[in-house]
Amino acid sequence: MGEQRVVVVGAGLGGLRAAEALRAQGYADELVVVGDEPYAPYNRPPLSKEALADEIAHDRLEFRRRASVDDVVWRLGETVTSLDLDGRTVALGSDTLAWDALVLATGVSARRLPVPGPPATAAAGRHVVRTLDDAVALREALRPGARVVVLGAGFIGCEVAATAIGLGCHVRAVALDPLPMVRPLGPMLAAELQRRHEAHGVVFHLGVGVAEIVGGDRVTGVVLSDGTALEADVLVEALGSLCNVGLLEGKGFDLSDGVLADTALRPLQDGVPLDGVAVVGDIARFPHHRFADGAQRVEHWSVPTDTGKRAGAVLSAYLAGEGYDAVVAAPFDLLPSFWSDQYDIRMQSFGMPGLADPDGIRLLEGDLAADCIVGYHRGHDLVGVVGLGMLRELTAYRPRLGRTRP
Incomplete structure (x- = not known):
């Protein structure tokens, strides 16, 4: 087999984690990451928090990259203008890149x-x-x-x-x-x-x-x-945000809210999973069986890392031609989380609080006017927790989150 090439469209956290996961899973051939911004991948949540209150500099926000991606070709400040799924190419202006596998980590734009x-x-x-x-x-x-x-x-x-x-x-x-x-x-x-x-x-x-x-x-x-x-x-x-899914428009995908995919993060083209392509991060809408039937799109900080790792595992097996069906069938059971700093308030969440019943929100611990933990229930299931402070106590709820198992 000749040398292969993976193209990652999007140089944010999801794209970076997908590249690292491909290397960790044994993919050793060419890896190209394309990003619209001129910056190497950096941490975005602090942009509205502590970084905004201080001097903002890329070197303070840049992610530390694993040595395994030192040989990645970073094409920063460039934009993928079109995608040919049949021909397996992407266009960057007048340049064209062929790919054997593709990661779409295009993220969202501000509304x-x-x-x-x-x-x-x-x-x-x-x-x-x-x-x-x-x-x-x-x-x-x-x-x-x-x-x-x-x-x-x-x-x-x-x-x-x-x-x-x-x-x-x-x-x-x-x-x-x-x-x-x-x-x-x-x-x-x-x-x-x-x-x-x-x-x-x-x-x-x-x-x-x-x-x-x-x-x-x-x-x-x-x-x-x-x-x-x-x-x-x-x-x-x-x-709020708008999903950057223009590269897939008119190609048979459900783009009503991000990109509909299966639990292997393969986008569904006319309802059929598309092998060799993965969607990660904010644009990925896929089943979260731990919490609900159907597919959900979740814009939480943890999701680009979890989906990037999953995409790397799936695509590396696809390119190797070994164990692919088993990797695709493996459970993908992520736990969404987010955090927010406002004044002296440190807010942390695990799970999917937005799925709670209207009457399923209850104070679990503490004082609402001080530090506390609020639980979010759907029926008898605890589907999310949010803590103001009390991080140690909040973490103890993680194993309890999700739908009741038989």
Whole structure:
């Protein structure tokens, strides 16, 4: 057999872990990682947390890479413009790369608000927090006394609000939801976190949208759907994400929410798993049998690592031509987790709290107004836990999470 080539599209955490896993599983031939940004893989969650509050530099966020990927060809600052699945090639501008196996780790992009107003650029005062360059631009704008309006009250929006308060800014947060972070956390914990944000000075405008972003070349304010006018020097659009799945459009894949795949992370083309291709990280929607029937897409920090390792194992067996069926059939039982820092609050979660019944959210330990653990139940099953502090106690719940086994 001649030398093979694996192409990884996406140079984030998922792409890096997939490359490392391929090497760890014995794949020794050519490995090419293509990334839109000019930076080697780096840690993104701190961009809205501690990195935003301090000097932002790539060398402080860059992931330590295993020596096994020292020979990887890193094509950074380049974009894959098209994908030919039949011919097994990808195009990078005028260049074409053939591949024997392909990893799609293209991640997500920040959603922008489609209303009239100044250009959707940092130079115009409209910021998002998805990349290192985004965070650098926003950090420069968060000067003491700046009037900051955050659109969206999910985790990123609330983390940015907390950081901006710590930097001496005046912060208002606007969201359609009735409570901040209510979708992943439920009303009980969301209401408590709103109380803590308000105690630090954040002013919330909840249950309203944005009718207009005011300003010519630069943002000067926003007009809410209830007619309220807010002045702003800085506007942060923390409105969720869009999956980067354009390379697969029109090719027979279910792209309604990321890319539908099986538990081997093979994308389903016209309902059939596509061998030699894997989707990892934020775009992967696949069955989580530990928690639910059907496929789920989970944007948690742990998922790119777990899916990258799984993709590496599957594709290395595929390329070796040995043991492939057994690897594909092996259970894939990951436990999603995330963390969030807001002021002095260290929030940690395990499982899938969003699957809980509306009446299945209960305080398990501690004091809601201090350190505590909240449990999320579906029927009799504990499907998620969230802790404010109490990390040691929270970790003890991990083995209990998931559906009841017979």
